[in-house]
Amino acid sequence: MRGGIGNLQRIINLQNANSNTFDFQPNVGLGLGLGRLRIDYALANVGNVSGVLASHIFSASLRFAEKNKNNN
Secondary structure, eight states: OEEEEEEEEEEEOSSOTTOEEEEEEEEEEEEEEETTEEEEEEEESTTOOSSSOOEEEEEEEEOSSOOOSOOO
């Protein structure tokens, strides 16, 4: 399991330069390793910080060669 914050930015109000807002994108995720296969899932923009409620991000990777456990 993991969590984090991305897309940190300060937004300047074009009508009033003294009025700035701060925006960020929280995310949580889960990864699962099954031998050479790894599957990851992330839920981004939790809590409706921007106009979009949430993004579901899936990824998968496959390692073609096993790791050598006897690296000397």
